[in-house]
Amino acid sequence: MSTPVQAPAGQQPAESAGRRAIWLSIAALAMTFMLPAAGLVMALFAIVAGIRAVPLLKAAGKPTGVTAGGIAVAAVALALSVATTGMQLYLMNENSAYQECMKSAGTVSSQGECFVQFKEAAQKKLPPDVLELIGATRP
Structure with a gap:
């Protein structure tokens, strides 16, 4: 039975963390x-994962640019x-009032009325x- 080939110590976890x-x-x-x-929670996880990956990548001598980009994208998210x-x-x-109004709106004009009520x-x-x-106006 052959043993699996493993990456040098610290290399695989650093790359996968990035x-x-x-x-x-x-x-x-x-x-x-x-x-x-859900995006809020996921962004927090991404930032934490990125911050934890940077020291691992530096210790392995790998570039941290992709991880820094991930942290930046997560910050925007x-x-x-x-x-x-x-x-x-x-x-x-x-x-909630808008959603209730839309449920009972049967025509396009009544849907427009719902939007006007929401906007007001x-x-x-x-x-x-x-x-x-935010673009909530109609021409």
């Missing part, structure tokens, strides 16, 4: 757009997910420029 950090950060960015709260989750929580009542309710809570910034 790859793990970048993949987690990409997943965090994707999750931010689908489920912002974290900022986006915090902002999105915060906005969802802040406008929770308005969003959100404008009462938000500064005037925020809705334009």
Whole structure:
């Protein structure tokens, strides 16, 4: 029976830690757009994995650029997910009313009325420029 060939000590865990950090950060960015709260958690995992990978890569003499990029992408995902989750929580009542209105809307014009009601309710809570910034206005 032959023994498996192993990488030199410290090389394999360092390389896999760097790859793990970048993949987690990409997943965090994707999750931010689908489920912002899950993106927040995933971004935190990605940042921790990246920070833990840097010393391993340096000790193995490997470049840390990919891991640093993963940390940067995870930081962007974290900022986006915090902002999105915060906005969802802040406008929770308005969003619930909008969802209920859309359930009972049978025509396109009644759906438009639901949007107008949501926009007016959100404008009462938000500064005037925020809705334009997030693109919640219709031409």
